[in-house]
Amino acid sequence: MAKKCTSCGTEISAEKNFSCFKCPSCGEVEIVRCDRCKMNVVQYVCGKCGFKGP
Ligand SMILES: [Zn+2]
Ligand SMILES: [Zn+2]
Incomplete structure (x- = not known):
């Protein structure tokens, strides 16, 4: 299963x-x-608890 950027x-297999x-x-x-997303400080949201973070 390929991992994907949460944001x-x-x-991410295509990302260095x-x-x-x-x-x-x-x-x-x-x-x-x-x-x-790290560079652009894109927020992520947890799919389980809904936590949002930078
Ligand atoms: Zn991303
Ligand atoms: Zn969570």
């Missing part, structure tokens, strides 16, 4: 730089951010 939906971490609120959902 923009880009498959990305970060991947558990939701700081519920700790259950893996948040994935591509380099572009």
